[in-house]
Amino acid sequence: MKIKNFVRIVDGRLRTEPPVDAFASIQFELSRLMSGDLFIDTQASRQTLHAAIDKGAYAVLSTLSYVDEDTECAWIEVDSIETTLVRLLRYLINEKHLRLFLFSPIQASLFEYLHTPKQLKRLKGDLLFIARTILQAKEEDAFYMSDDGLAFKIAPDILHVQTALSPFVPVNAKGIFLSSFHYRERYLHEQKLPAHYVEECLSLLSFCDEHSLAYAVEQLTFCEHFYPQFVTPSLAKKEFGMSDRALIFEPDVSLVPKHLAYLAHCVDPSTTVLCLPEISDFTLPTDMFRTLRFKTYAKLKETLACMRFSYALISGDKESFEPFYTTAMTRQPTLF
Numbered sequence: 170m171k172i173k174n175f176v177r178i179v180d181g182r183l184r185t186e187p188p189v190d191a192f193a194s195i196q197f198e199l200s201r202l203m204s205g206d207l208f209i210d211t212q213a214s215r216q217t218l219h220a221a222i223d224k225g226a227y228a229v230l231s232t233l234s235y236v237d238e239d240t241e242c243a244w245i246e247v248d249s250i251e252t253t254l255v256r257l258l259r260y261l262i263n264e265k266h267l268r269l270f271l272f273s274p275i276q277a278s279l280f281e282y283l284h285t286p287k288q289l290k291r292l293k294g295d296l297l298f299i300a301r302t303i304l305q306a307k308e309e310d311a312f313y314m315s316d317d318g319l320a321f322k323i324a325p326d327i328l329h330v331q332t333a334l335s336p337f338v339p340v341n342a343k344g345i346f347l348s349s350f351h352y353r354e355r356y357l358h359e360q361k362l363p364a365h366y367v368e369e370c371l372s373l374l375s376f377c378d379e380h381s382l383a384y385a386v387e388q389l390t391f392c393e394h395f396y397p398q399f400v401t402p403s404l405a406k407k408e409f410g411m412s413d414r415a416l417i418f419e420p421d422v423s424l425v426p427k428h429l430a431y432l433a434h435c436v437d438p439s440t441t442v443l444c445l446p447e448i449s450d451f452t453l454p455t456d457m458f459r460t461l462r463f464k465t466y467a468k469l470k471e472t473l474a475c476m477r478f479s480y481a482l483i484s485g486d487k488e489s490f491e492p493f494y495t496t497a498m499t500r501q502p503t504l505f
Contacts, residue, residue, distance in 0.1 A: 278392035
């Protein structure tokens with residue numbers, strides 16, 4: 170790409186007049202940088218910039234000002250790396266004719282299990298990670314994401330997939346984690362899907378059919394949202410449905426009110442405890458549920474092991490809690 174064109178795209182300021190007028194590719198990591206590349210300094214490190222120049226970078230971009238550095242390297246100054254990446258992504262999405270779809274967080278997680286083979290790739294992570302992904306994308310690749318704030322920054326024309334259907338589809342729930350429902354000519358029996366997810370799931374299936382995207386609903390399993398893990402009173406793992414209590418994990422705190430409303434409708438609120446990190450500023454919208462604030466997962470485990478409950482809705486991801494389950498005893502202890 171021509172250096173002057175790039176400067177115009179990101180609205181930067183070229184502080185040198187190098188003998189070269191173009192660069193080969195864009196790199197964010199010094200270890201990947203090759204002679205002839207452009208290096209984007211995301212850490213505001215002059216030492217790293219000098220190392221990039223020594224490795225043969227034709228251009229560097231940074232929020233740091235040019236101070237008598239190498240005049241043969243194009244030094245591009247910007248006010249904000251975040252704004253620069255947003256402008257670059259808008260250009261790349263348009264230039265590569267990429268297709269982007271916006272799902273709800275629940276739909277995005279369900280789609281990972283439903284969609285096979287993978288015709289759409291998930292954009293997940295921070296702005297820098299997404300920038301790396303888009304840079305490597307091929308012409309007319311298709312992506313989906315669930316961060317609506319970031320989505321509308323980088324792709325104002327992103328297609329928003331609906332999350333509600335009309336008319337309403339009857340749902341037969343078995344407990345709070347399994348549902349049976351119809352989709353077109355099919356009856357989907359006891360799917361691993363809580364009833365308050367069914368409408369979003371059906372909207373997703375309709376989207377797949379509309380865009381000729383293959384899916385296998387028979388393989389549907391619990392996604393990361395409202396993920397149940399049945400446990401013993403001492404918090405040893407049990408198979409699904411083989412205990413009278415369960416931990417329910419929700420990594421996205423914005424979905425907690427939706428889950429609380431669902432639980433309030435399905436079970437006695439006195440049997441449920443909401444577990445929130447101490448650092449969370451989430452405010453409970455109702456006093457129907459007991460609330461437990463925890464500092465660490467180890468402390469949470471200790472507290473829950475001493476409490477009576479049927480369901481513990483935990484604001485956090487299931488992987489982080491994994492080391493804290495009690496190890497189940499596999500044989501009776503003896504004196505010898």
